[in-house]
Amino acid sequence: MNTAFSKDELAFQDEVREFLGDYRELDGFYCQGHKWPEVRAMFRAMAEKNWLALSWPKAFGGMALGPVYEFILWNEVAYARAARNPLAAGIVAQTLIRYGSSAQQRDWLPRIRSGEIHFSLCYSEPEAGSDLAALRLRADKNAAGTHYVLNGQKCWQSYAQDMDYLWVLARSGTQESRGRGISLFICDKHAAGVTVSPLPTLDGDQLNEVFFDAVEVPLAQRVGEENGAWPMIGEALADERHIQFPPGRVRRDLEDMVAWLNANGLGADPVVRQRLAELTVQVMETEMLALKVLEAMVKGVNATVDAAMNKISHTLACQDIARAVLDFGGPEALVSGARPELLWRQTITETIGGGTSEIMRSVVSRQLLGLGG
Amino acid sequence: MDFELNEDQQAITEAIDRLLAQHAGAARAIELNREGRYDEHLHEALAAAGFSTIATDLASDHSSDLSRDKGLAGLEAALIVEAIARAGGVVASAAQMLVAPAVSAAAIAGPIALCTMDNLAKPVPLRFGAHASTLLVLGYGDVHVIPLGSDDMEAVRSSFGYPMGRLRSAERSHELLSRGDTLGPQAALAMTRWWRLSLAVEAVGTMDAALQHTVDYLKQRRQFGRAIGSFQPIQHRLALCAIQVEASRWLAREAAYHGAQDEAVAAAAAFALNAADQVFTETHQMSGAIGFTCEFNLHVWSMRLLALRQELEGVGGARRALVRARWGGGG
Numbered sequence: 121m122n123t124a125f126s127k128d129e130l131a132f133q134d135e136v137r138e139f140l141g142d143y144r145e146l147d148g149f150y151c152q153g154h155k156w157p158e159v160r161a162m163f164r165a166m167a168e169k170n171w172l173a174l175s176w177p178k179a180f181g182g183m184a185l186g187p188v189y190e191f192i193l194w195n196e197v198a199y200a201r202a203a204r205n206p207l208a209a210g211i212v213a214q215t216l217i218r219y220g221s222s223a224q225q226r227d228w229l230p231r232i233r234s235g236e237i238h239f240s241l242c243y244s245e246p247e248a249g250s251d252l253a254a255l256r257l258r259a260d261k262n263a264a265g266t267h268y269v270l271n272g273q274k275c276w277q278s279y280a281q282d283m284d285y286l287w288v289l290a291r292s293g294t295q296e297s298r299g300r301g302i303s304l305f306i307c308d309k310h311a312a313g314v315t316v317s318p319l320p321t322l323d324g325d326q327l328n329e330v331f332f333d334a335v336e337v338p339l340a341q342r343v344g345e346e347n348g349a350w351p352m353i354g355e356a357l358a359d360e361r362h363i364q365f366p367p368g369r370v371r372r373d374l375e376d377m378v379a380w381l382n383a384n385g386l387g388a389d390p391v392v393r394q395r396l397a398e399l400t401v402q403v404m405e406t407e408m409l410a411l412k413v414l415e416a417m418v419k420g421v422n423a424t425v426d427a428a429m430n431k432i433s434h435t436l437a438c439q440d441i442a443r444a445v446l447d448f449g450g451p452e453a454l455v456s457g458a459r460p461e462l463l464w465r466q467t468i469t470e471t472i473g474g475g476t477s478e479i480m481r482s483v484v485s486r487q488l489l490g491l492g493g
Numbered sequence: 494m495d496f497e498l499n500e501d502q503q504a505i506t507e508a509i510d511r512l513l514a515q516h517a518g519a520a521r522a523i524e525l526n527r528e529g530r531y532d533e534h535l536h537e538a539l540a541a542a543g544f545s546t547i548a549t550d551l552a553s554d555h556s557s558d559l560s561r562d563k564g565l566a567g568l569e570a571a572l573i574v575e576a577i578a579r580a581g582g583v584v585a586s587a588a589q590m591l592v593a594p595a596v597s598a599a600a601i602a603g604p605i606a607l608c609t610m611d612n613l614a615k616p617v618p619l620r621f622g623a624h625a626s627t628l629l630v631l632g633y634g635d636v637h638v639i640p641l642g643s644d645d646m647e648a649v650r651s652s653f654g655y656p657m658g659r660l661r662s663a664e665r666s667h668e669l670l671s672r673g674d675t676l677g678p679q680a681a682l683a684m685t686r687w688w689r690l691s692l693a694v695e696a697v698g699t700m701d702a703a704l705q706h707t708v709d710y711l712k713q714r715r716q717f718g719r720a721i722g723s724f725q726p727i728q729h730r731l732a733l734c735a736i737q738v739e740a741s742r743w744l745a746r747e748a749a750y751h752g753a754q755d756e757a758v759a760a761a762a763a764f765a766l767n768a769a770d771q772v773f774t775e776t777h778q779m780s781g782a783i784g785f786t787c788e789f790n791l792h793v794w795s796m797r798l799l800a801l802r803q804e805l806e807g808v809g810g811a812r813r814a815l816v817r818a819r820w821g822g823g824g
Contacts, residue, residue: 244782247715247716248716249716249781249782250716250717250781251716251717251718254716254717254718275782276782319786319787319788320786320787320788321785321786321787322652322785322786322787322792322796323785324652327782327785327786391809439774443770446799446802446803447802447807447808447809449803450617450803450806450807451612451617451618451619451657451800451803451804452617452618453803454618454651454652454653454657454799454800454803455618455649455650455651455657456649456650456651456652457650461651461652461653464799465652468777468784468785469782469785471778472777472778472781472782472784472785473782476778476781477778478726478778
């Protein structure tokens with residue numbers, strides 16, 4: 121057993137930290153919607169180092185460096201509070217590499233790798249959140265057979281207001297076919313009939329509703345087989361497990377909290393210090409579980425259970441840190457814009473987005489403990 | 494033993510609910526909170542209907558069995574404050590109806606903001622601070638009743654469901670303290686008890702509404718072909734929340750009924766403010782993504798629970814008070 125990084129990996133970590141020195145004030149991790157132009161510029165700068173394609177095969181212009189390098193990169197970016205990993209370079213690109221046609225790979229991958237275009241995932245709907253297989257947004261071929269026509273509504277899309285393209289799951293089979301009747305499409309966000317409507321959120325940012333009113337999508341922008349999207353999105357999710365909840369964010373939350381408590385003269389209080397000790401252990405737990413996910417990715421074994429445990433631990437740690445700083449901060453912690461209150465407002469969503477804690481617990485119960493259901 | 498409200502108390506709760514249905518509610522709270530405003534209209538309506546002074550009015554009515562030994566019809570006032578919290582009213586009702594009458598027999602001009610001497614020395618955001626006509630300052634063995642001028646306080650932006658304001662500078666505190674009346678140790682004792690109790694009472698009404706809002710949503714929101722509320726693990730968690738709210742309610746009402754005695758108040762506040770955290774977390778988690786949006790009204794109540802937990806040293810302060818009341822000692 122050895123949880124340490126190799127010499128080359130540590131050198132890469134140093135390089136990433138040096139790069140992030142220029143983005144110390146970016147603060148795009150929590151509310152990216154307010155910082156998108158700056159975040160986008162940082163992604164372009166990363167792309168110049170080819171870091172958006174760290175794990176892509178060399179045949180597609182990638183560096184073929186594997187999950188440890190990706191983990192190091194996005195963990196450091198999270199610790200620096202700069203941004204969250206872009207979905208285009210991960211879920212979208214990996215799916216195109218695995219299932220896209222040669223033409224799709226040629227058309228889309230270079231633009232993703234260069235940081236030119238970005239995608240919003242359009243999966244959830246008003247009546248299909250945790251139960252994604254119930255989604256209803258229709259995709260039907262037009263009479264001439266030249267296009268798919270999308271009709272329906274998506275809901276809770278992060279960053280859709282800023283993205284260039286939509287990565288849309290749509291029902292091409294019968295409603296009863298559930299996961300077997302779903303196809304995947306690339307849709308231009310600016311196509312006629314697409315409307316993005318904001319849903320302001322408690323952290324001051326926004327989610328979105330995305331409406332599709334007879335939106336025409338060329339056949340060439342269906343990814344994979346018709347009705348074949350379900351296993352593809354599962355695999356794409358698996359590709360991201362080691363970078364979706366990087367422990368650097370939790371470590372930074374803890375450090376920021378300690379700094380805030382010290383700045384407000386609370387760091388010497390023995391009750392505060394005991395709570396800090398508990399939270400420190402919690403952060404270490406999260407770091408270890410994240411490395412466990414990474415190890416599974418490196419070995420190429422199923423990381424579903426490890427990822428579920430990591431997500432639960434990570435997100436609870438986020439909320440417990442935010443709770444502690446509010447508990448100790450007193451009324452001063454309620455002022456808008458103060459780090460403690462932003463932390464509190466933002467972390468409400470962590471146990472919901474990216475798979476709710478309830479779904480994650482079910483994964484652990486069924487797949488680790490064999491409890492069925 | 495009787496947990497039922499008597500006829501007069503039932504009449505009071507029905508009357509306040511009628512008034513609140515007309516003048517308060519989540520939509521109004523959102524509108525006011527957006528600009529950090531105080532609900533002058535509701536404040537006036539409560540005064541005009543006689544609710545603002547009900548605690549002392551009822552207590553002075555010797556023909557009524559509502560009169561309490563502390564000269565304050567605490568339970569009746571608590572029922573009203575609980576109802577206003579449940580309706581998301583943006584008024585300083587707890588300070589006006591529960592704290593001020595306990596501190597002074599003389600009428601105190603509202604809106605009233607509450608703070609400790611420490612809060613004044615290092616000015617922190619106070620609920621209703623920017624709109625208050627009077628500041629009640631809990632000192633070390635005394636209470637200062639300070640009439641506020643229009644430029645004493647400044648508004649503070651907050652997302653926690655109440656308009657907030659703080660003293661413009663700590664240097665002003667000396668002048669402020671010399672400006673008002675000073676009441677003695679009995680007033681300080683009364684303020685501590687009734688302020689702490691009022692936090693429990695407000696938490697009860699607020700938790701009640703947050704939980705009800707969530708339950709209503711989970712009855713109609715369907716996933717996997719069923720209402721989310723029909724899943725057993727969700728039912729269990731909602732049941733635990735309901736127990737927390739009900740226990741908080743009766744601990745707070747019991748403490749109010751008996752004139753806010755130290756131990757009962759501390760227990761009620763310690764329990765309710767602790768429950769507030771659980772209710773916040775669970776109602777948001779079970780509401781899912783919509784609960785994180787501003788359009789779903791849960792935040793009207795849930796965010797307030799956090800603000801209530803910050804006053805008078807919150808849960809920790811209440812727990813320490815409980816230990817002092819039962820076993821003595823300082824701290």
